Amino acid sequence: MDRNVIVCRSIFENPAVTQRELAKELHISLGTANSLVKECLDKQLIAINKGNETYELLPEGQALLEKYKVDGAVIIAAGFGSRFVPLTFETPKGLLEVFGERMIERQIRQLHEVGITDITIVVGYLKEKFEYLIDKYQVKLLYNPEYSKKNTLTTIYQARELFRGKNMYVLSSDNWMRHNMYHAYEGGAWYSSSYMEGETSEWCLDYNKKGRILNVFVGGKDQWVMYGPAFFSKSFSSKFLPVLEEYYHLPGTEQFYWENVYMEMLSGEAAKRLPDFPEAKEEIEMYINRRQADEVYEFENLEELRRFDVKYQRHSDNEAMELISKVFQIPESEITEIRCLKAGMTNKSFLFKIKDRHYICRIPGPGTELLINRQQEKEVYDATHDLGISEKIVYFSGETGYKIAEFYEGAHNADAENEDEIIRCLKLVRKFHQSGLKVSHSFDFKERIEFYEKLCKASGDILFDDYNLVRGCMKELLDRLDGLGHEKVLSHLDTVVDNFLILPTGDIRLIDWEYAGMCDPLVDIAMCAIYSYYNEKQTDRLIEIYFEREPSMEERFTVYAYMALGGFLWSLWAIYKASLGEEFGEYTLIMYRYAKNYYKKCSKIVLE
Numbered sequence: 088m089d090r091n092v093i094v095c096r097s098i099f100e101n102p103a104v105t106q107r108e109l110a111k112e113l114h115i116s117l118g119t120a121n122s123l124v125k126e127c128l129d130k131q132l133i134a135i136n137k138g139n140e141t142y143e144l145l146p147e148g149q150a151l152l153e154k155y156k157v158d159g160a161v162i163i164a165a166g167f168g169s170r171f172v173p174l175t176f177e178t179p180k181g182l183l184e185v186f187g188e189r190m191i192e193r194q195i196r197q198l199h200e201v202g203i204t205d206i207t208i209v210v211g212y213l214k215e216k217f218e219y220l221i222d223k224y225q226v227k228l229l230y231n232p233e234y235s236k237k238n239t240l241t242t243i244y245q246a247r248e249l250f251r252g253k254n255m256y257v258l259s260s261d262n263w264m265r266h267n268m269y270h271a272y273e274g275g276a277w278y279s280s281s282y283m284e285g286e287t288s289e290w291c292l293d294y295n296k297k298g299r300i301l302n303v304f305v306g307g308k309d310q311w312v313m314y315g316p317a318f319f320s321k322s323f324s325s326k327f328l329p330v331l332e333e334y335y336h337l338p339g340t341e342q343f344y345w346e347n348v349y350m351e352m353l354s355g356e357a358a359k360r361l362p363d364f365p366e367a368k369e370e371i372e373m374y375i376n377r378r379q380a381d382e383v384y385e386f387e388n389l390e391e392l393r394r395f396d397v398k399y400q401r402h403s404d405n406e407a408m409e410l411i412s413k414v415f416q417i418p419e420s421e422i423t424e425i426r427c428l429k430a431g432m433t434n435k436s437f438l439f440k441i442k443d444r445h446y447i448c449r450i451p452g453p454g455t456e457l458l459i460n461r462q463q464e465k466e467v468y469d470a471t472h473d474l475g476i477s478e479k480i481v482y483f484s485g486e487t488g489y490k491i492a493e494f495y496e497g498a499h500n501a502d503a504e505n506e507d508e509i510i511r512c513l514k515l516v517r518k519f520h521q522s523g524l525k526v527s528h529s530f531d532f533k534e535r536i537e538f539y540e541k542l543c544k545a546s547g548d549i550l551f552d553d554y555n556l557v558r559g560c561m562k563e564l565l566d567r568l569d570g571l572g573h574e575k576v577l578s579h580l581d582t583v584v585d586n587f588l589i590l591p592t593g594d595i596r597l598i599d600w601e602y603a604g605m606c607d608p609l610v611d612i613a614m615c616a617i618y619s620y621y622n623e624k625q626t627d628r629l630i631e632i633y634f635e636r637e638p639s640m641e642e643r644f645t646v647y648a649y650m651a652l653g654g655f656l657w658s659l660w661a662i663y664k665a666s667l668g669e670e671f672g673e674y675t676l677i678m679y680r681y682a683k684n685y686y687k688k689c690s691k692i693v694l695e
Contacts, residue, residue, distance in 0.1 A: 088298060088374045092155050092274035094127050095148040100270070102141040114298065114377055152272045157318075158205060158253040160198055161246050164191060164260035165211030165234035169427040170388040172437040173407040176450055179213045181260025185396050191217075191260040195224050197267040198256070207249055208260070209242050211235065235670075240343040244335045250324040257317045257345075263384040264315070268376075276323035277376040279315030281383055287312060290346060298374045303350040311375060313346065315383035323373060329366045330357055337361075349373065389425050407437075407448055410489055414482045415441055434601075438494060445494035446481060452669070458660070459601045461488040463528045467603040470524050470577065476515055478588070478598045488601075495596065501587035503619035506632075512587045513612075513633045515595050516579070520608040524577045530604035532652050533565050539659035546666035549659070551679060560686045561655050564648045567689075568607070571641065578606040583618035609642065613649035617657075617681045623688075626650070644692045647685045654681030 093113055097104045110120035127133045132148035135141075144152075168180030175183075181191040191208070198206060206226045210217050211234025220226045231245045249255065254273060268279070278300065280292055289312035293302035303313070319327070331348045334340050337360065340347070351357040352371050361367040386392045393399040400420035403409070412419045424440035428447065436449045451459070462485040471477050482491040501508045540558075543549050551557065579586075580602035588596045612633050616626045630638050630646050638646075658678040661671050 088275035088277070088372075089155070090123055090274065091127055091130070091132060092151060092272060094123050095132055095144055095152050096155075096270055096272045096274070098133055098142040098144050098148070099152060099272070102136075102143065104142065155272045155274060155320075156254065157201075157203055157269075157271060157273055158255060159249070160203055160206045160256035160258055161243075161249055162191060162194065162206065162208045162258045162260050163239055163242050164208050164217060165231045165242055167212045167235070168261065171386075171392070172389070172425065172427040172435070173448065173450065174389060174403060174405050176407070176435050176437075177405065179216055179260070182216055183261070183392070184398075185263050185392070186398075190263050191220070192224075193263065194258055194260070195220070195226065197264065197269055199224070200267055201269050201271050203256070203269065203271070207246065209246050237341045238343055239345045240331065240334060240340060240348060243331060243345040247328050247332065250319055250328060252321055253324070254321055255319050255324070257319055259316070259385070261386065262315050263386070265382050265384075268316070268378065268382070273318050273320065276318055276320040276373040278313050278317045278373055279383055280311045280375045280377050281314040282377070282380065283310055283312050285309065289313065290350075292375050294375045298377075300353070300373050300375055302353055303346070311377060314385055315378065317373075318376075323371065326366065326369050326371045327352070330361070330364070333361050333364055333367070390423070393420075407450055407489070410482075411439065411441075411446075411448060411491065414491060417441065434488075445496065447492050447494050449488075449490040449492075451488035459488070460528070461485045461601075463526070463604065464488070464601045466526050466528070467577070467600045470526050471519065471600070474519060474522055474524065476519055476595075476597055477600060478596055492598075495588055495590055497591040498588040498596075501584040501589055501595075503584045503621070506628075508587075508589060509584075509629065510632055511589070511595055512582075512584070512597075513615075513629075515587075515597060516582065516611050517633065519597075520576050520578070520611070522577070526577060526603075526605060528604045529575060530578065530580050530602065530606040530610070532649075532656065536561065536652075536656055536659065539656060539663055542663045543659055543666070546663060549662060551658075557655065557679075557682060557686075561652055561682065564651055564686060564689060567694075568645065568648055571645065571694075573607045573609075573645065575605040576608045577603065578608055578610050579603050580606065580610060580614060581618075582611045582615040584615070607645065607649070609645045610649045610653070613646045614653050616646070617650050617653050617678065620677065640692060641694055644689055644694060647689050647692070651682045651685035651689060654678040654685070658682065 090113060094109060097109055097112060106120045106124060107117060110117045113120065130147065131145055132151060134143045134145055136143055164179060164181045168175040171180050171183070182189050195206060204225065206224070207229050208217055208220065208226055209229045209231050211231045214230055217228055221228065229246055231242050233241045256269065283289055286308050287310060288306050291304050291307040291310035291312050292300055294300045327349065330352060331345060334343065334348045348357065351360065352367065357367040384395065386395065401418065403419055408419050408422060411422055421441060422439050426438050428436045428438055434449050434452050436447050438445055438447055465483050465485040468477060468480055468483060478492040480490065480492050501512050503509070579597060579600060581599055586597060586599050588598060590596065612630060616629050621629060630643060634642065658675050661675040661678065664671065
């Protein structure tokens with residue numbers, strides 16, 4: 088850190104700056120500040136105006152500053168912000184307001200105030216929401232295609248060319264700075280830091296008398312911690328970026344923050360990971376930028392934000408929160424302990440607490456309105472209510488698909504590899520298959536295949552080269568099944584083990600009936616098998632468990648046929664969801680393979 092630059096910068100910003108103020112800015116003694124001022128005077132960087140005791144920045148000082156001019160800023164805004172659900176289901180975290188101003192806009196405005204206008208926002212989740220900033224502030228957007236699978240190491244990697252040969256701020260879109268801590272000139276690379284009293288799980292800093300960071304470690308007590316923005320100088324980036332690029336290609340670093348790379352360069356771990364890469368062994372300089380208390384805020388979750396800005400206690404402008412408030416007839420401030428649950432393949436859900444009970448709110452995912460008839464789903468829940476086999480519904484809208492249900496404390500999902508649990512789950516399945524319950528709608532594989540096929544073709548191409556051939560095979564299976572004339576009963580259609588809840592009492596609940604309808608009951612056995620990625624041996628055992636006996640050839644054929652049809656249908660479903668920006672990895676391939684493999688098995692079975 089070039090302290091002469093800080094002295095010159097302070098005089099550039101305020102010619103009447105005092106040595107006491109310089110000492111505070113640099114976290115040095117008054118005597119050291121006096122020595123620095125004398126040094127700058129001797130180098131003819133500054134002069135004293137004797138008349139009014141103010142300083143003057145001389146041409147040599149201005150020339151020095153120009154070498155340290157800040158070129159721009161990169162704002163990281165790609166992530167989802169799971170700890171801010173349900174707000175972030177609709178709005179990226181950086182676009183949330185604090186005291187009536189969006190956090191990212193506050194930072195952009197603060198940058199503009201010091202003349203920094205070359206600003207790039209790295210986006211990912213809900214990227215379209217940031218587009219308006221291009222017109223409003225003339226920012227640039229850079230898309231990170233890996234935002235949903237990797238962490239900020241990848242974000243900096245995607246933006247790496249913006250840092251080469253430049254002095255750049257690195258900001259997080261969801262930080263809030265009480266005062267403007269940015270400048271037109273910076274004396275060296277730094278990381279903002281706040282002091283945490285007591286135990287902390289933050290990233291703590293060890294530094295020398297001049298403020299150079301010597302070590303970074305996670306967790307400690309009474310520590311200065313990494314908190315808020317950072318600044319990459321040209322010299323810092325020249326040493327840091329080559330190592331970060333190597334880390335990007337290392338297996339096991341997918342969830343690394345960019346700070347992980349810096350931390351391991353300091354500790355020597357980078358040299359161990361990259362023994363043949365000399366740059367990993369170089370010393371790298373970054374300084375602590377100690378900020379006063381209550382100046383920088385990194386909101387960890389919605390609860391922290393609600394404590395800071397009471398608006399979110401009364402009225403969050405969020406549809407789900409407003410709904411919960413209305414259903415339970417309480418102010419939003421009484422909705423507590425909010426946290427994101429693992430997102431399903433169709434919906435998004437979050438857990439919350441009211442008084443002494445926990446509940447789950449389900450929000451339909453994008454494009455769901457085309458795929459699922461919520462009025463039909465409501466009809467199923469109404470039909471199964473008295474049977475006591477589904478979750479306890481507090482609220483359900485057949486119009487929007489919003490659902491609020493009680494949360495079962497201590498329950499766990501069934502384990503596909505635990506035969507005892509599978510036996511108990513299939514006993515429940517037989518119970519509702521034999522209950523005689525009826526609804527007014529059916530689940531028709533032929534109609535659904537045609538429907539998803541049409542959606543896929545409208546949004547792009549179906550990329551399987553042998554699709555038409557496999558499509559013909561599926562038609563053959565549908566014709567054979569129609570010829571069997573099996574009775575239709577109420578079937579769940581989504582019997583994945585994650586939808587079976589085993590309560591502490593031993594009771595079992597089957598949740599999420601959005602695909603349910605009248606259908607051949609053996610569909611539920613087939614779906615359970617393919618959702619569990621069962622092999623042939625496991626599938627045959629599953630069929631035996633359901634029937635509690637050796638199945639007939641026709642029964643075995645029926646399950647196999649629905650496994651093929653289910654695999655084909657859900658591969659189309661996944662292709663369509665991918666066109667909406669939701670990827671499910673190898674799921675599409677696995678489902679398509681079930682379609683082909685179990686068609687082959689069915690083709691070898693001759694029914695009398």
